[in-house]
Amino acid sequence: MLELKDICKVYxxxxxxxxxxxxxxxxxxxxxxxxxxxxxxxxxxxSMLNIxxxxxxxxxxxxxxxxxxxxxxxxxxxxRTIGRVYQNPSMGTCPHMTILENMSLADNKGxxxxxxxxxxxxxxxxxxEQLAILGLGLENKLDVLVGALSGGQRQAVxxxxxxxxxxxxxxxxxxxxxxxxxxxxLIMELTGKIVKEKHLTTMMVTHxxxxxxxxxxxxxxxxxxxxxxxxxxxxxxxxxxxxxxxxFNTISIECGN
Numbered sequence: 001m002l003e004l005k006d007i008c009k010v011y012x013x014x015x016x017x018x019x020x021x022x023x024x025x026x027x028x029x030x031x032x033x034x035x036x037x038x039x040x041x042x043x044x045x046x047s048m049l050n051i052x053x054x055x056x057x058x059x060x061x062x063x064x065x066x067x068x069x070x071x072x073x074x075x076x077x078x079x080r081t082i083g084r085v086y087q088n089p090s091m092g093t094c095p096h097m098t099i100l101e102n103m104s105l106a107d108n109k110g111x112x113x114x115x116x117x118x119x120x121x122x123x124x125x126x127x128x129e130q131l132a133i134l135g136l137g138l139e140n141k142l143d144v145l146v147g148a149l150s151g152g153q154r155q156a157v158x159x160x161x162x163x164x165x166x167x168x169x170x171x172x173x174x175x176x177x178x179x180x181x182x183x184x185x186l187i188m189e190l191t192g193k194i195v196k197e198k199h200l201t202t203m204m205v206t207h208x209x210x211x212x213x214x215x216x217x218x219x220x221x222x223x224x225x226x227x228x229x230x231x232x233x234x235x236x237x238x239x240x241x242x243x244x245x246x247x248f249n250t251i252s253i254e255c256g257n
Contacts, residue, residue: 002029002169002201007051007061009225021047021225025061029169029218033232034195034202036212038244039222040251045205048222049171052203054078065168080109083162083200085155087174092158095147099138099157102146103127106161130160134190152183156190163194170195172204176211184208188215209244219244223251 007025012018021044029035039045050056052063054075063070070078086092093102104119107127128139134156138149146154155175163170172191176184188211195202206212212219219236221229221244229247231239 001031001064001066002027002052002203003062003064004028004048004052005062005064007063008059009047009051009056010059022051022058022061023225025225027220027227029201029203031201032199033218034200034216035204035218035220036216037203037205037220037222038207038209038212038248040248042224043222044225045222046173049084049173049203049205052078052169053082053084053171081166081168082171083165083167083169084171084173085158085162085175087177089151089154089158089178092162093146093154096145098143098145099131099149100124100127100142102157102161103130103142103164106164109165130164131157133194134160150183152179152186155179155183155187159187159190159194163198163200167198167200170200170202172202172206174205174207177207191215209241209248213239213241213244221247 004025004027007022008020009022010018010020025048027048037045047056051058054070054073054077058071065078065081084092094105097105100119104123104127107120107123124142127142131139136153136156138153138157146157149157159175175191176187179187191204192215194200202216204211204216217236218232219229219239220227228251229244
């Protein structure tokens, strides 16, 4: 379970550009839930993810994961049980290393490193099994540099790498935004399959309203650091793209856009 309790975050405090994004913001995400998050630029979506991951400090409040207070924990400490796939396919992988080397790095996340070999030959078959899930033939290209892959292939590898080790949360930060429509569809199908098979608690930020409507069991819309729509279960299933777009446009008109 994730709990954000009374989160306050002010950017550029004391300056003419001071902006209070979160003022006693609260959110609870249950274990096993798949939450789709939408909202305009500046609504606080990615900032919320960064706060959960520890990339942005908060001014007050608590971030609790599985009952543990994460305040003061560094981002690398939180990432031991958090997987994250970014918008940019080049992030989350090492381009100058092979697929095998990247998979080995992900496999050893959170473990101590010594002077032993970085690649365990006994794990290669497991890596191939994981890559075979993608249906892209990458299980037969372990010696290929990740930098030589297409954007969609790299994003698919990032998705597998992010979910290889036991996780408390999977964070998807607009992970299809930089892909062409066909590849984005493939990545979303893979996302749904992996989340379901591994029973992952997932938070997905997306600008694609159809993905937000079709995927997950809970839908949240944010605006100016607030939650303005929160539907789960049957209510979420009954929410159409048109419903989301109508609220989105209503908020934009109220803001003068």
